[in-house]
Amino acid sequence: MLVKTYAAAVQGISAISVSIEVNTSKGIQFFLVGLADAAVRESHERIISALQVCGYKIPRNRIVINMAPADIRKEGSAYDLPLSIGILAATEQVDAARLDQYVLMGELSLDGSLKPVRGVLPIALQAKADGFKGFILPLQNAKEAAIVQGLEVYGVENLLDVILFFDGKKPLTPMTVDTQKEFYGKQQAFEMDFSEVKGQENVKRALEVAASGGHNLIMVGPPGSGKSMMAKRLPSILPPFTLEESLETTKIHSVAGKINGNSSLMPQRPFRSPHHTISDVAMVGGGAYPQPGEISLAHNGVLFLDELPEFNRSVLEVMRQPLEDRMINVSRARFTVDYPAGFMLVASMNPCPCGYYNHPERPCFCSSGAVQKYMNRISGPLLDRIDIQIEIVPVPFDKISERQPSENSQAIRERVIRARHIQEQRFADHPGIYCNAQMTTKLLHQYAVPDAKGLERLKNAMERLSLSARAYDRILKVSRTIADLEGEHDIQASHLAEAINYRNLDRESWGM
Incomplete structure (x- = not known):
């Protein structure tokens, strides 16, 4: 089964949308293509451990993952979350109906918890520009991304919360930020005078x-x-x-x-x-x-x-x-x-x-x-x-x-x-x-x-x-x-x- 999840790559201080295509077929091999660096390729082991802790597993199938556009280098561990959700959706362990509405970013720990990543603000701005409904990312980064108006930002603590959200079993509460209060309320707070x-x-x-x-x-x-x-x-x-x-x-x-x-x-x-x-x-x-x-x-x-x-x-x-x-x-x-x-x-x-x-x-x-x-x-x-x-x-x-x-x-x-x-x-x-x-x-x-x-x-x-x-x-x-x-x-x-x-x-x- 072929499914797509969506992420982003940061270049300079801007972001470029990345579609992660996951296809499964008979076999036992795993391929990850699309100009991914070592940190992205190492995600395979983190995903296996995180899924096992959450009660899921990578099936014994041939899995091919393409990160497009293939001529842009994908760096870092922030692709763990969209890769893992893509694998589960391709093997019909997660409902894929709403995957095209959300951008996913986050680094996985071996126990399935999500760690913060860099560059979420330009990614949130690009997600809004590309017409996505929401952005799912680690809870520690949610406040930063939530300043982008018109985009639902969901901060999550672990992979299982994301799985249950797409399966419709657990709703997520969007993060809201009062930009005026956050911005103007702290402009005069200087430690030195x-x-x-x-x-x-x-x-x-x-x-x-x-x-x-x-x-x-x-x-x-x-x-x-x-x-x-x-x-x-x-x-x-x-x-x-x-x-x-x-x-x-x-x-x-x-x-x-x-x-x-x-x-x-x-x-x-x-x-x-x-x-x-x-x-x-x-x-x-x-x-x-x-x-x-x-x-x-x-x-x-x-x-x-x-x-x-x-x-x-x-x-x-x-x-x-x-x-x-x-x-x-x-x-x-x-x-x-x-x-x-x-x-x-x-x-x-x-x-x-x-x-x-x-x-x-x-x-x-x-x-x-x-x-x-x-x-x-x-x-x-x-x-x-x-x-x-x-x-x-x-x-x-x-x-x-x-x-x-x-x-x-x-x-x-x-x-x-x-x-x-x-x-x-x-x-x-x-x-x-x-x-x-x-x-x-x-x-x-x-x-x-x-x-x-x-x-x-x-x-x-x-x-x-x-x-x-x-x-x-x-x-x-x-x-x-x-x-x-x-x-x-x-x-x-x-x-x-x-x-x-x-x-x-x-x-x-x-x-x-």
Whole structure:
């Protein structure tokens, strides 16, 4: 008897429907075809054990299973459930009447219980698009898939529940999720707040400007000056997720297996902080079985690189293209996948090997050549993509000992949201541009034109401070953001002056 069950294969952050055709005839052989990897082929032993525990068995027949389309690689153990149900239906141990209405995914334990799988959100979206009535999957994944409206999502704990459901002996209760409550109810729940940061008003201002325009930022300062502390609080002042941004980011984390069973949509922007020993592939994504890397997991959020010069040079260089294109393309001989990479880069570093160059109190024992060599670990093309470069000095004792809290994140965030709203209106007719940091040269000449006084100040600053030519566009973008924060239509000389102060590392005198 020939029957079909339905599953899905994840490619990139999207899914492709897979039909599993099971045919039985006389004989005792078992064939599994359709470009299945080792984990899928090993399902045979898991299915035999699970069926025995549930009181069923694989008959002594010739079983041929085809996973179509056959030119798409099927990976992982998530096909255990549709394979087992297909075998039972083909041997008339399960009613096959409703199999064409449901997508099935789930890994089987030897006792028949179902274990969670990856990528259920893109699979649920594809199931809805293909017109399926429901999606049956492990209970731990049900909440994540249930955010897709118009699709019945059933979370089950073991194989026997699925068998009884198709036989009409046990109904299943669909999982329901209040998307509005899940999403909007947790957007303000931050563990860290800028009110805990003492002093460093100039750095907090730089972070506010960076958040307002989506600018990349690097902080340079001695150990213990608060670089990491402030970077970790940056998500608390970023504008809240839109539903579309949250859905896109959640899909990436779902494919990577980063969604826990107690959550559905991600309510807050991601903050990723990989260790400096990370490899190229782990940073950008890929591998033998491609998975999203750290830059894709930081999509619509923040990628924080602490102690930037300690990262491998090749790791830093592979970020140059994603910073510009906001997309990662992973190419293999048989396929190509694209991962979004629209992240905000925030980095921190010591100013020299000993960490105390330009320190107001402690001496630096590094030679000028050592300082310059340390800085040269970061290439010019990468620095070219960092709009704001800010120096940090240690907080004096009278500031540390203050009991009065600083301005909280909510107050800063409100100003950031107002500035972003101005940018959304400005770029409404330019698809793919959402903030000032994404402006092209054409848009820069249209929306970031300084007046004669400002242009003269910019010229004098570039000559006096020996700023590089690459700093010109960055200064204009940042000054446009500062003007938006002030609610000004035109860029004024004061806005340019502040933006110029954020180009410390472009000075030729640095490290000399």
